Amino acid sequence: MPELPEVETVRRGLAPIMEGRRLIRVEQRRPDLRFPFPARFTERLEGQTLIALGRRAKYLVADLSSGEALIMHLGMSGRFTIIEDGQSTLQGEFVHQAGRIAAHDHVVFHLEGGARVIYNDARRFGFMDLVPRDALAENRHIKGLGIEPLGNELDGALLASLFAGKKTPLKAALLDQSLIAGLGNIYVCEALHRAGLSPQRAAGKLSLKSGKPHPKADLLATAIRDVLSEAVEAGGSTLRDYAQADGSLGYFQHAFRAYDREGEACSNPGCTGTIRRIVQSGRSTFYCASCQK
DNA sequence: AAGCGAACCTGGCTGC
DNA sequence: TGCAGCCAGGTTCGCT
Numbered sequence: 001m002p003e004l005p006e007v008e009t010v011r012r013g014l015a016p017i018m019e020g021r022r023l024i025r026v027e028q029r030r031p032d033l034r035f036p037f038p039a040r041f042t043e044r045l046e047g048q049t050l051i052a053l054g055r056r057a058k059y060l061v062a063d064l065s066s067g068e069a070l071i072m073h074l075g076m077s078g079r080f081t082i083i084e085d086g087q088s089t090l091q092g093e094f095v096h097q098a099g100r101i102a103a104h105d106h107v108v109f110h111l112e113g114g115a116r117v118i119y120n121d122a123r124r125f126g127f128m129d130l131v132p133r134d135a136l137a138e139n140r141h142i143k144g145l146g147i148e149p150l151g152n153e154l155d156g157a158l159l160a161s162l163f164a165g166k167k168t169p170l171k172a173a174l175l176d177q178s179l180i181a182g183l184g185n186i187y188v189c190e191a192l193h194r195a196g197l198s199p200q201r202a203a204g205k206l207s208l209k210s211g212k213p214h215p216k217a218d219l220l221a222t223a224i225r226d227v228l229s230e231a232v233e234a235g236g237s238t239l240r241d242y243a244q245a246d247g248s249l250g251y252f253q254h255a256f257r258a259y260d261r262e263g264e265a266c267s268n269p270g271c272t273g274t275i276r277r278i279v280q281s282g283r284s285t286f287y288c289a290s291c292q293k
Numbered sequence: 294a295a296g297c298g299a300a301c302c303t304g305g306c307t308g309c
Numbered sequence: 310t311g312c313a314g315c316c317a318g319g320t321t322c323g324c325t
Binding site: 002003006034058073074075076077123125126141175177184185186187259283284 | 316317318319320321
């Protein structure tokens with residue numbers, strides 16, 4: 001599920017519930033997700049105030065009053081559900097539902113004030129870790145991450161230099177979190193479609209022989225920023241409506257122009273092509289061979 | 294060393 | 310209805 005826009009959507013949903021609140025109790029319902037939980041996980045969280053909930057690439061990072069940072073990654077299927085204070089409603093059904101533990105509910109954060117935040121992850125590709133806040137940058141998951149695609153650095157010249165000399169396809173280079181951190185399978189397909197670039201083109205070809213960026217490099221940088229920020233905006237509006245942080249794709253999937261649209265007409269202006277599905281490094285790529293070169 | 298494929302794990306959907 | 314097979318938004322490991 002979660003690429004950068006979904007993680008940012010989750011962050012925005014959880015922040016008003018969690019920031020400034022104390023963690024009264026934390027339930028850890030199994031010893032591991034993708035990796036083992038850190039030693040004394042619940043003890044190190046309980047009693048701490050969650051000062052701020054931030055994001056780095058696809059990672060949520062919560063600053064705690066203890067000086068530690070809680071790192072959370074949602075893997076493929078991780079999602080958070082917010083259960084508001086049961087006393088805020090008189091409906092018995094709600095109260096009953098609020099007390100239920102569902103399959104794959106792995107962590108429950110009980111917050112000061114009565115709200116609960118539940119982490120559910122069927123496939124358990126997600127994980128959580130605790131590190132001293134001032135050592136966050138050296139954490140093994142955070143250390144190797146590349147630039148934030150919505151930061152100020154990303155432009156055509158930077159893309160060209162990041163990809164210089166690479167024979168790997170653009171698709172794989174854009175998925176490489178050590179270069180640009182936050183893109184996943186969906187938004188890579190979307191950005192390449194918007195930029196009119198083939199996912200199979202060698203990444204190094206974003207530079208001309210002169211060493212200058214290919215004219216389409218700026219198009220690609222713009223497409224990346226646009227598709228991510230549009231998805232973040234769409235997620236934000238859904239959150240306001242539902243007060244949920246489940247990061248579901250319902251809000252943006254109708255705006256996909258290539259992803260999961262095999263056999264449909266290409267939507268790029270003037271193009272009469274059809275979206276195809278191919279497999280690159282074991283993952284589906286959706287693109288239009290007629291306008292993506 | 295870059296660049297692949299496999300592995301991790303569960304659930305949902307398709308087709309026989 | 311049952312069941313096998315394929316697919317899924319991510320990351321890491323191990324082998325060329």
